[in-house]
């Protein structure tokens with residue numbers, strides 16, 4: 001595969017997990033136990049991200065209280081769009097991407113909410129289309145169980161067409177606002193979706209003109225074949241989980257091919273694996289920070305998190321032994337195909353012990369710990385070798401972990417010509433090359 005040209009730059013988002021991505025973040029000396037409901041902390045994170053010239057902040061979401069794990073730490077709580085709106089108010093450039101469920105929220109409501117955020121932020125909004133994989137969330141919306149994954153993606157395919165039609169409903173010249181003539185808007189240039197399909201019926205247009213970037217950036221995060229196909233058809237950017245470069249390259253190549261099969265250019269969809277970064281002035285300092293955090297969590301709790309994440313009974317796992325289960329079965333039944341297949345890739349390549357799998361990121365995203373040079377080397381390798389167009393960066397503890405990333409890793413990436421020094425594009429879509 002060819003190396004990158006000098007003009008190609010990395011995309012970097014920060015994934016704002018509550019308190020931080022390390023499970024002990026909220027208990028760390030620099031962590032904030034109540035930070036997950038503190039708007040001031042989110043605004044601080046937004047300002048730091050903007051100082052680092054990051055593409056965007058990202059907020060995941062879930063629509064249920066995780067009863068089994070809430071004892072161990074905070075979860076996604078505040079509505080992402082509320083958080084992103086408050087970050088919009090204190091920043092000027094950084095993009096604002098939030099997850100919202102196509103399975104449970106009415107498409108008209110969702111389209112309106114994200115286009116509102118897009119207006120409120122002058123063209124910085126992005127929607128991460130998720131289909132919700134947690135069975136308990138279904139019962140917060142009706143008495144019906146979570147639809148099977150294939151059906152969720154089928155519904156989502158119809159849903160996304162409706163949302164796009166709503167966002168594109170107003171022609172660019174539909175809003176006239178001519179004080180002299182008294183003509184405000186031309187209804188002849190506003191197209192209603194008039195959609196009546198297998199799963200949804202949505203008649204009328206939004207009462208909202210296009211935003212300055214046209215419509216929000218569309219992001220997706222499914223790793224299964226159905227999820228990849230939906231992304232390849234519609235998404236401008238794609239989050240994924242990868243623990244090995246070879247796995248990341250396979251995924252990257254697959255997505256670009258699928259996009260081309262749908263008549264798009266591979267470059268129209270940015271592939272952004274997650275990576276949890278702990279950077280220090282020196283590798284020793286970074287490792288000391290990581291080890292101190294790890295010591296706050298007993299091994300059995302870490303095994304429990306990992307087991308729940310990949311769908312293995314915790315009692316079958318030993319810290320010093322490899323996983324004793326066939327991944328083929330797990331992959332077939334998994335609600336989180338992308339995460340499980342990432343663990344499978346590492347397992348097949350190296351057969352590590354469970355403790356090592358967890359240390360490398362098996363309970364979430366790949367961990368990268370080291371000096372600024374080591375961190376930049378790894379990100380550069382994945383970028384140059386086409387495992388990634390950029391990264392969704394997970395931060396161990398907010399806010400100081402992000403301060404460190406911006407102060408130590410970002411300048412090294414800039415020095416190598418891999419990352420922007422200034423924001424050049426006014427909108428998020430332009431930053432992702434799709435505006």
Ligand SMILES: Cc1cc2nc3c(=O)[nH]c(=O)nc-3n(C[C@H](O)[C@H](O)[C@H](O)COP(=O)(O)O)c2cc1C
Nearest residue numbers: 060061099130132221222223224227239336337338
């Ligand atoms: C970085 C990343 C962020 C995600 N964020 C969310 C989220 O906010 N809410 C959610 O329900 N699922 C989220 N997911 C899960 C996926 O959207 C998807 O539902 C899940 O991976 C199962 O689909 P799959 O089997 O196609 O991978 C995320 C996945 C990744 C990799």
